[in-house]
Amino acid sequence: MTLSRPNAPTASSLREKYRNSFAEVRAASVALAAPLSAEDQCIQSMPDASPTKWHLAHSTWFFETVLLQPHAAGYVSFDPRFQYLFNSYYEALGPRAPRPQRGLVTRPSNDEVMAYRAHVDAAVASFLAGADDATWEEIAPIVALGLQHEQQHQELVVTDILHAFSCNPLLPAYRTATGPSLRLAAPLPPVRWLKQAGGTVQIGHDAAVDAAIFAFDNETPRHDALLRPYAIADRLVLCGDYLRFIEDGGYRRPEFWLSDGWAQVQANGWQCPAYWLASDDPRLAFQLSATGAHSSAAGWHVFGLNGVRPMDPEAPVAQLSFYESAAYAEWAGTRLPTEFEWEAASSDPDLQQATGHVWQWTRSSYDPYPGFRPMPGIAAEYNGKFMVGQVVLRGGSVATPAGHTRPTYRNFFPPAARWQFTGLRLAKDL
C-alpha cells in the first residue's frame, strides 16, 4: 500500500517526528489499561463496545498488517491466527472473528496480548531505525495512520469500559484520581450567541497546503460551502440546562422529537442521559447505602470515570444521542449547527469548549465531501464505507487523546448511540 501526499516533509524531518511518537502512543494505550483487572479487560458489554484486551491487540494487528507485513522484509508474525482474531472490519483481508463475540475471547490471555504488543513494537522500532530515506517517505503516512488509529482506539478503551462499568451493579470508578476538569474555569456566564456572517467558506483539510498536518481521507478534499448567516453558542449545553428540559417533560413530549428519536424514547424507556441516575434509581440507593446517605434527597447523580458523583449543573451534558440533542435544541427554540457551521465558527476566538469536553452532534449526515477519494489499499475501508446512516460530530471529548483532533476532524456515530462522551452546542438562524 502506498499513501503519498504532495509537498510531503523530508525524510529526515519525518524520522525526527516519528522517532518518539510511536513509543509514546503505544505506551499510552497500555497506561489506559493499567487500572483494569484481567476480568475488566476481557468483558464486552454490548456489540458496539469492545473489550480492552481486544483494543490492545487490534491496534497492534493494524501495525502488523499495514506496515510490517507489506513493507518490513523478513517480518515473522507473532501468531498467524491473530489475523482472523483481531481484524475489525477489513473485508479485503478475509474472514474475521464475529464482533459481538469479542468478549468470549478469553484466550489469548492478557499476558499473551502484551507479548504480541512487545513483538510488534520491537519489529516496528527495528524497521523504522533501519529504513532509508526513500522508505521513510513511503511509510511515514502509514506510521501516522497507525498512530492516529491507535489513538482512536484509546478513546474507545475509555468509553467502552465505562459502558461495561455502567452495567455493573457496583458502578465502579475507572480512576480515583481527579481527571481533567469538565467545567469552565470561571463562573458560567449566560450563553452568548456568536454571530457568523456565513457566505462561501472553505471546509476540510487541504493536503497540498497542510502536508505536515495529518488528516483522515474523510476530511478531504477542501471545498467551498455556502452558509447563511447564523449564530452559534459560545459554550456547550450544560447539565443544568439539560435538567430544565427533563423537568419540562422533554422525554414525555413528542413535539420536540424526530420520529425515529421518539421511537427510541418509547422503545428504550429513555428518561435522561445514559449515565444519569435519578434520586429514586435503586442503583443510587445501593451506592449511597455504603456511606449511610439516603438517596431520596440526593437528587440527580451522574456515573462517570470517577464513579458516581452528584450531577454538576455546570458540567457539559454528555452521553446523549443525536436524537436527544436534536430534541433539546427544538425545545430550546434553536437547532444544532451543521458540521460546516461548526468548522467555520471554530476559529472564532470567543468560541469556548470547542474540544476536550464532549463531541458535539451536528445536523449533518456523514457523507463524502465533493471529490472524496478513499485512501488507497487496505485503508480504503477505513472511513468511506461507513458513509451512510451516521451523523457527524465535531470537537473532541475528555476521553480523546490530547492533540488527536483538529477543526476539520469528523467523528461519526449512528444517531441512537449514547455511550460516548457526546453532547451539543446550539445554533440558530439570523
Ligand SMILES: [Fe+2]
Ligand atoms: Fe480499528
